Amino acid sequence: MNDNLRQLFSSNRHGVVLGCFALVVTAALALTQTATKSRIEYNEKIHRQKTLSEVLPAQWYDHPLDQFIVELPDNISGTNRTSYIAKINAIPQAVIISATATDGYAGNINLLVGILKDGTISGVRVTKHNETPGLGDAIELKRSEWIKSFDGKSLLSPIESGWALRKNNGEFDQFTGATITPRAVVNEVEKTLRFFNAVKTQLLAHE
Amino acid sequence: MNETSSTTVTNHDLPNAGVVNSGPSFKALLSAGLWSNNPALVQLLGLCPLLAVSNTAINGLSLGIATAFTVLLSNISVSASRRFILPDIRIPIFVILISGIVTMVSLLMNAYAHEMFLRLGIFVPLIITNCAILARAESFASKNTVFASTIDGLATGIGFAVVLVVLGAARELIGQGTLFADAHLLFANLSSAPLLNFGEQYRGLLIAILPPGAFILFGLLLVFKNLITNK
Numbered sequence: 288m289n290d291n292l293r294q295l296f297s298s299n300r301h302g303v304v305l306g307c308f309a310l311v312v313t314a315a316l317a318l319t320q321t322a323t324k325s326r327i328e329y330n331e332k333i334h335r336q337k338t339l340s341e342v343l344p345a346q347w348y349d350h351p352l353d354q355f356i357v358e359l360p361d362n363i364s365g366t367n368r369t370s371y372i373a374k375i376n377a378i379p380q381a382v383i384i385s386a387t388a389t390d391g392y393a394g395n396i397n398l399l400v401g402i403l404k405d406g407t408i409s410g411v412r413v414t415k416h417n418e419t420p421g422l423g424d425a426i427e428l429k430r431s432e433w434i435k436s437f438d439g440k441s442l443l444s445p446i447e448s449g450w451a452l453r454k455n456n457g458e459f460d461q462f463t464g465a466t467i468t469p470r471a472v473v474n475e476v477e478k479t480l481r482f483f484n485a486v487k488t489q490l491l492a493h494e
Numbered sequence: 495m496n497e498t499s500s501t502t503v504t505n506h507d508l509p510n511a512g513v514v515n516s517g518p519s520f521k522a523l524l525s526a527g528l529w530s531n532n533p534a535l536v537q538l539l540g541l542c543p544l545l546a547v548s549n550t551a552i553n554g555l556s557l558g559i560a561t562a563f564t565v566l567l568s569n570i571s572v573s574a575s576r577r578f579i580l581p582d583i584r585i586p587i588f589v590i591l592i593s594g595i596v597t598m599v600s601l602l603m604n605a606y607a608h609e610m611f612l613r614l615g616i617f618v619p620l621i622i623t624n625c626a627i628l629a630r631a632e633s634f635a636s637k638n639t640v641f642a643s644t645i646d647g648l649a650t651g652i653g654f655a656v657v658l659v660v661l662g663a664a665r666e667l668i669g670q671g672t673l674f675a676d677a678h679l680l681f682a683n684l685s686s687a688p689l690l691n692f693g694e695q696y697r698g699l700l701i702a703i704l705p706p707g708a709f710i711l712f713g714l715l716l717v718f719k720n721l722i723t724n725k
Contacts, residue, residue: 301583308575308587312594319598323605330608420549421669421700 339371339383341428342401342410347380348373357490361482368482370490379491380404384483388475392467393417396426400437400479404491411437411476416468423468433460433469442480450477518638520645527649533626534657535719540624543617544658545708551674554662555655556610557617559680560599562651565627567595569647572635579636588631589622596622610679626654657715664711667692669702 296303332353339352355372371383381403388396396416401409411434413426425431436459451457452470459473483490518526533539540561548554571591572579579587600618603611611618621627630650635643667673671692677684701707 301580304578304580305583305586305590307578308590312590316594316597319601323601326605327601327608330605334608334612419700420703421698 338399338412338414341412342383342399343373343381344409347375347403347409349375352383359486359489362485363478363481368479370486372490381409382483382490384479386475386479388471390467390474391416391418391471392423392465393419396468396471396475398472398475398479400476402480402483404487405441406443406480406483406487407439407441408437408476408480410435411472413472418468419465422462422465425462425465426468426472431462433462434472436460437476442477442484450474518642523642523645524649527646527651528653528656530723532653532657532719533629533650534654535716537626537629539626539629540654541712543620543624544654544661545705545712547614547617548658548661548665548708549703550666550670550676551659551663552610552677552680553614554658554660556603556607556680557614557621558651558655558658560603560614560618561621561624561627561658562648562655564592564595564599564621564624565630565651565654566644566647567599568592568627568631569635569643569650570640571595572631573638573640573643576636584632584636585628588628588636592627592631593622607680613679626650661708661712661715664715665702665707668699668711669704669707670698671696 335353336351343352352371352373355374357370357372358367359370360366361368366387369385372379373381373383381401383399383401386398386400388398394417396418397414398411399414400411403409412428413434416424416426418424418426425433428434440458445458448456449458450473452459452461452466452473454461454466455470457473459469461469527533531537534541534544543557543561547557568588568591572588575587575591596619599621600611603618630646634646638646663673666675667690672688673690675688675691676686677689678686699707702711
């Protein structure tokens with residue numbers, strides 16, 4: 288028996304050694320994962336809440352912003368959109384809707400759009416993009432105040448033709464050397480407002 | 495591996511400064527990793543992350559620390575287990591060890607420098623493919639003591655990190671007019687204000703931040719290094 292085992296061992300030496308290394312490394316990984324898990328989850332939660340709170344002033348909610356999440360299909364783009372409902376005393380006051388502009392200069396531009404229940408925008412922020420540094424990245428608040436030009440806008444103000452860049456007789460500034468990026472953002476914010484109009488009875492319904 | 499091992503330092507290349515254990519001396523190891531056999535400037539290894547992430551000094555520093563930590567741990571674990579490493583399957587063993595270490599480093603970074611982790615994105619897990627690390631395991635750590643490998647790992651890691659920071663600082667300064675902006679992403683108690691700022695009027699030379707700028711400035715860095723070496 289012992290001899291058989293030894294023979295099995297020596298003929299599979301490579302496999303056994305490789306297996307032992309894999310076992311030790313996996314154990315170390317499992318330990319690290321367990322040790323960091325709660326902290327990573329906490330970081331992600333804080334990061335999500337911080338990003339969400341940037342598009343909606345604190346007066347519109349009395350709970351963590353990622354508490355009420357609704358997924359609804361968007362008939363225009365054919366994709367699902369995530370909406371975060373903001374409530375005071377359990378009565379919906381505003382929503383934050385995730386948006387993705389697919390026609391940026393370099394890939395998708397992810398946005399969060401905060402909309403009050405009367406349809407005015409409380410804030411827009413870019414959460415992820417790959418636009419050209421120094422040109423298209425002026426959509427970040429860190430680089431310019433442009434993204435704040437959406438604050439207080441709605442589908443009624445400006446009216447439909449105003450939801451475009453200035454060079455297309457719209458209300459929004461383009462950047463020097465970059466028009467594709469701001470145009471994509473303006474269009475996507477407008478689409479998000481239309482989505483909000485289409486589903487607002489569902490989003491703002493009392494539970 | 496032949497290609498890399500021919501350019502890397504082995505026991506034979508290093509002057510033996512009379513150390514009892516007949517291994518390479520502490521000083522020789524340090525100067526090899528930092529200067530004469532620098533992984534980025536001399537071996538030209540691991541250039542993909544080097545060129546991609548060095549758009550600001552703090553990005554470079556973050557990836558530099560993560561890489562240095564990985565090469566240090568990889569060298570220690572490879573040299574500590576070198577008696578069990580069978581020659582035929584040494585590369586798979588190195589890869590298991592290195593990928594495990596990188597995954598640990600990225601978990602730790604996710605936990606303790608979350609924003610930076612998000613900013614570096616795919617380049618943290620991609621440290622696994624940095625062949626400078628595998629080259630150290632193959633040509634040094636698998637043949638030397640834990641102590642010598644630790645020093646070698648430290649020197650190599652710091653040598654790589656310094657190049658990342660220097661290139662990042664140059665690109666940030668030329669392209670953006672700032673130095674060490676957003677340091678709070680890596681060290682929570684530092685301010686996000688840059689160490690040095692040319693001011694709002696400086697529009698920046700855009701190409702320095704874009705990928706071509708990385709190649710051009712890295713080329714200039716190599717010229718500079720060779721000028722000093724060949725003087």
